Amino acid sequence: MDILPEFMTLDARDGRVATALGGPGGTQFTDEVLPRWLPLQRWFAGKDKAISAVRMTPLGDLAGGEHELVSVDVTVGVEDQSYLLPISARWGDGNLRAGASELSYTLARVRHNDRSGTLIDGAYDQRLPQLLLDAMKENRPVGSLRFEGTDALRRIENPGDPRQLGAEQSNLSIAFGDKIILKLYRRIREGEQPDVEVAKFLTEVAGYEHTPRFLGQVAHGSTTLAAAFAFFPNRGDAWTGIIDALEAEMHKTGTRSPGGEGRPEDASFDFPLSVGSILGQRTAELHKALATSTDDPAFATEDLTPEQLGKWSLDAEAEAQALIARLEQAQLPEQAAPLAQSFLAQREALLSRLRAVADLAPACKLSRIHGDFHLGQVLLARNDVAIIDFEGEPARSLAERREKSSPLRDVAGMLRSFDYAAMTVISRQRDGSGSTAERRLERVETWRRMVIRDFLDAYGTHSEGAANLPQDAASREALLDFFLLHKAIYEAGYELSNRPAWIGIPLKGILNLLERSGE
Numbered sequence: 001m002d003i004l005p006e007f008m009t010l011d012a013r014d015g016r017v018a019t020a021l022g023g024p025g026g027t028q029f030t031d032e033v034l035p036r037w038l039p040l041q042r043w044f045a046g047k048d049k050a051i052s053a054v055r056m057t058p059l060g061d062l063a064g065g066e067h068e069l070v071s072v073d074v075t076v077g078v079e080d081q082s083y084l085l086p087i088s089a090r091w092g093d094g095n096l097r098a099g100a101s102e103l104s105y106t107l108a109r110v111r112h113n114d115r116s117g118t119l120i121d122g123a124y125d126q127r128l129p130q131l132l133l134d135a136m137k138e139n140r141p142v143g144s145l146r147f148e149g150t151d152a153l154r155r156i157e158n159p160g161d162p163r164q165l166g167a168e169q170s171n172l173s174i175a176f177g178d179k180i181i182l183k184l185y186r187r188i189r190e191g192e193q194p195d196v197e198v199a200k201f202l203t204e205v206a207g208y209e210h211t212p213r214f215l216g217q218v219a220h221g222s223t224t225l226a227a228a229f230a231f232f233p234n235r236g237d238a239w240t241g242i243i244d245a246l247e248a249e250m251h252k253t254g255t256r257s258p259g260g261e262g263r264p265e266d267a268s269f270d271f272p273l274s275v276g277s278i279l280g281q282r283t284a285e286l287h288k289a290l291a292t293s294t295d296d297p298a299f300a301t302e303d304l305t306p307e308q309l310g311k312w313s314l315d316a317e318a319e320a321q322a323l324i325a326r327l328e329q330a331q332l333p334e335q336a337a338p339l340a341q342s343f344l345a346q347r348e349a350l351l352s353r354l355r356a357v358a359d360l361a362p363a364c365k366l367s368r369i370h371g372d373f374h375l376g377q378v379l380l381a382r383n384d385v386a387i388i389d390f391e392g393e394p395a396r397s398l399a400e401r402r403e404k405s406s407p408l409r410d411v412a413g414m415l416r417s418f419d420y421a422a423m424t425v426i427s428r429q430r431d432g433s434g435s436t437a438e439r440r441l442e443r444v445e446t447w448r449r450m451v452i453r454d455f456l457d458a459y460g461t462h463s464e465g466a467a468n469l470p471q472d473a474a475s476r477e478a479l480l481d482f483f484l485l486h487k488a489i490y491e492a493g494y495e496l497s498n499r500p501a502w503i504g505i506p507l508k509g510i511l512n513l514l515e516r517s518g519e
């Protein structure tokens, strides 16, 4: 027999969600239910700290109060964090029976006269996406919310039924047919959402065609709670496509006889493994577009100054020190422990490499950048790609993510991602005799070198003359080298917090980079 969880009951005197939350049971709901429920959510960033307070602020409702958009404000440790939680009422006893479709998203029971039902996390309510889109099309204010839609959104009729895409990451993406993507941002941070402002700049000002057009948003104050973008027809993201294709390559390598190949120039791979050239080109075009001349202070380029170089160096050093402190304390997976020891043994070499960037003197501009550029942010079409998700690194503040920087940070992000892909498939290899395993490893290494070469060649050709890149090769190389190290340090921190089993990948990356420079 299925055992149903215990749910508290809230009373909605007038049938509205806001009344139920503000009624007598509301305090128990915020003080007892939410502190237990939040740490179970993938998007909740305070899992490792104690919650000392939760408050709810209703922002606006839809469909006569059946759905309420709520800001859940949480004190975790010493930090205040806010999250968007749409809460939807589902009337009918069936919603509480074992096997009911939304049971795992249920927060409480709700009662209104002789009706009863449930309150669920509205992000999983089938009705809400359409209501949000309709309100955007009508530019309708609701409570303290502003719904805004572009003419392009209004021109789309009958986009198709909403469907949720994949497992929930930090945000929730819902597709309407092959026309619209609606993205709900869980974390609420005061200030402009870079995902929206960069998409708008690229498509409306710079004329960049390889990112989906912005269609509308749900805004609160200066921030965006949800945004709609044009759907880009795709065959999946480049991370998934490349991992699947590399695994198929490994399998093939295990079943065919050895052949001499090891140099990238002798190798041939089909799309998407051959994505390097087109991705390098689209990345260069993106960076040129981000250097488009404008009066908008959020996008106008700025000079790279010695002070800025000094700040980059100090920031990276502080992050490296924090990582060292965490690794000294961490209980690591067995295979990663020796890597962590080698990393700790080389801390001085690492820190001095990071300090060296302060002495560079490259002449170039800084511009907005993608900010969290990796294969998961690239959608694959037949022989082309689109670049998505300009939110920046999730662990950084909004101000940091909106800072002007060097596009070479993005280049470093993508090079690290090629490394991640190669190491991921190698670490998943379980079978194969000694020589087969060796040939597989060689094939993956050949791919890694080829994709990096193709990406950098195409990037170099298509970024020629870009004001936001140093024109001399030595400065480019030195900066790229610094950003590669900084990115790998960020990744090691990210993995420690989110996926400790992956920590070996960035640690090995850092060690390889240190070794390379010692040559």
Ligand SMILES: Nc1ncnc2c1ncn2[C@@H]1O[C@H](COP(=O)(O)OP(=O)(O)O)[C@@H](O)[C@H]1O
Binding pocket: 165, 169, 170, 171, 172, 173, 181, 183, 212, 229, 230, 231, 232, 233, 234, 236, 237, 376, 377, 379, 388, 389, 391
């Ligand atoms: N414009 C789009 N067209 C088609 N699919 C998209 C689009 N934007 C996002 N997606 C799908 O949603 C997924 C997550 O999108 P993303 O913006 O990266 O969200 P998150 O910030 O949660 O990582 C993508 O991997 C892709 O499958």
Ligand SMILES: O=P(O)(O)O[C@H]1O[C@H](CO)[C@@H](O[C@H]2O[C@H](CO)[C@@H](O)[C@H](O)[C@H]2O)[C@H](O)[C@H]1O
Binding pocket: 169, 170, 239, 372, 374, 375, 376, 392, 393, 394, 413, 416, 417, 418, 420, 421, 491, 494
């Ligand atoms: O996509 P997000 O904005 O949530 O980015 C964060 O999570 C990424 C992992 O999902 C993380 O990316 C790292 O792992 C990827 C493989 O899963 C790899 O392709 C990237 O190169 C690597 O950085 C990203 O760093 C983090 O900000």
